[in-house]
Amino acid sequence: MHIDLRETELRLKRTWTISRGAADSKRNLFVRLEEDGITGEGEAACQAAFGESPESVRAALERTAGRLHGCDPAQVDGLDIGGAARAALEMALLDWNAKRAGAPLGIFLGVPPPAAPVVTSYSLGIDRPGVMAAKVAEARPFGVLKVKLGAPGGGDRAIVDAIRAVTDVPLRIDANGGWQSVDEAARMIDWLAEEHRGVQFIEQPLPMGRLEETARLKARSALPLVADEDVRVAADLPALADCYHGINIKLMKAGGVREARTLAGAARSAGMHIMIGCMIESSLGIAAALHLASLADWIDLDGHLLLANDPYTGIGGEDGRLVPPTAPGIGVQPATPQ
Structure with a gap:
């Protein structure tokens, strides 16, 4: 080989x-x-x-x-x-x-093919409120936005207000562990939970590893909490039941498609919500994760859409809808011949 x-x-x-x-x-x-x-x-x-x-x-x-x-x-x-x-x-x-x-990868692994097309959220990185409106305009085809918070200097509310001034699509909030205490996180969640802000859930509100504090936050949270950095593989799941309502599964954290599939099954058995997410990846890595889409409640597979030079093609997504590959294997093609 x-x-x-x-x-x-x-x-x-x-x-x-x-x-x-x-x-x-x-x-x-x-x-x-x-x-x-x-x-x-x-x-x-x-x-x-x-x-x-x-x-x-x-x-x-x-x-x-x-x-x-x-x-x-x-x-x-x-x-x-x-x-x-x-x-x-x-x-x-x-x-x-x-x-x-x-066979397509998902079929090969015994995973039911997802309904086509698969709707993904689109991620907006932290930025000045004035820039957020331009970012929202660029994301107009997407029916749900994932908003990065945990901004230095406490600018999170201004970011959300700027987004809400120009769109009413549902929001998913990802703090990436940027809120440093239960009280800070709880205050933000109470504010975000007000109906007109249209927030679906909060991802990784506190820094990784602070499970006791996250459990206290869950008990008082008005919105579902979703683990990201706190979950990598199925063995992590038992410690999270009292802390989170759901998990974000990523191939790069899990160490591959097979462990991600195992983690999804364990989470479903535990009654937890499942999101399939990604890192900044090309269409190759995104497509591999897309083969697991039927196992998830939410899809956040937009890493390739953030790139100016994606070296692969074949799954679309520019209109907010991903096309599950049907060719054998992962199913994408090089953007230019290799």
């Missing part, structure tokens, strides 16, 4: 700002393997919140890619690597196997 690694700088259409910082581009790693004339492709988007960097993900891929023997996806389970690197290798192996079977 031949394996190639490449790093691509994905340029963002706008500066991407969340509570932890800002970026104009992201460096993602891509895996391409070939065996018996069939190729498989995968993507790694590093997660700074979990100590990953493009350098560490590349090192993990270089250290472990040569240890693969054949194309069984299960062999990644024994590799001591982080979520993004594991996700990329497994994605490439699953893509290869599904292509060999002549």
Whole structure:
């Protein structure tokens, strides 16, 4: 089996700002393997919140890619690597196997195909109130917006007011752990819960790992709380039942499609809401997650739509509706010939 690694700088259409910082581009790693004339492709988007960097993900891929023997996806389970690197290798192996079977990835894994089209939210990064109106105008085709809060200096209310001045579409709020206390979070949630603000839920209100405080917040929250940084794999779920009403599943956190599917099943059994989300990823990584869309209550798969130079194509989304791939494997194509 031949394996190639490449790093691509994905340029963002706008500066991407969340509570932890800002970026104009992201460096993602891509895996391409070939065996018996069939190729498989995968993507790694590093997660700074979990100590990953493009350098560490590349090192993990270089250290472990040569240890693969054949194309069984299960062999990644024994590799001591982080979520993004594991996700990329497994994605490439699953893509290869599904292509060999002549089936779309979801069908290959036994996941019911999602109804087409799949409606996704569109994410708005933190910015000055005056800029938010322009961002909302750009997102006019989308029927629901995900709004990043946790702005330094307490500017969250001004951001929401600016959005509400120009649109009445439902909002999903993601603080990325930017609210530092239960009282601060509770005050914001009470304000956001007022009916005219049209907020559906709050994602990761407090910093990662503060579960006791999050449980106290849940007890007094007027809106559902959804875990992001606090949940990665199915083993995390039991500790979250008293803290959150739902979870955000991402392939990069889970370490791949198979663990994400397992996590979705565990969450459903626990009576929790499920969102399928993403990092800043190309259409390749987004498409892999899209194959799990039928398992979710909410979809936030817009990472490729934030890019100025998406290296893959095939799932749409510019009108707020994603097209589930039907070709064998993950089902996307390079934007330019490789």
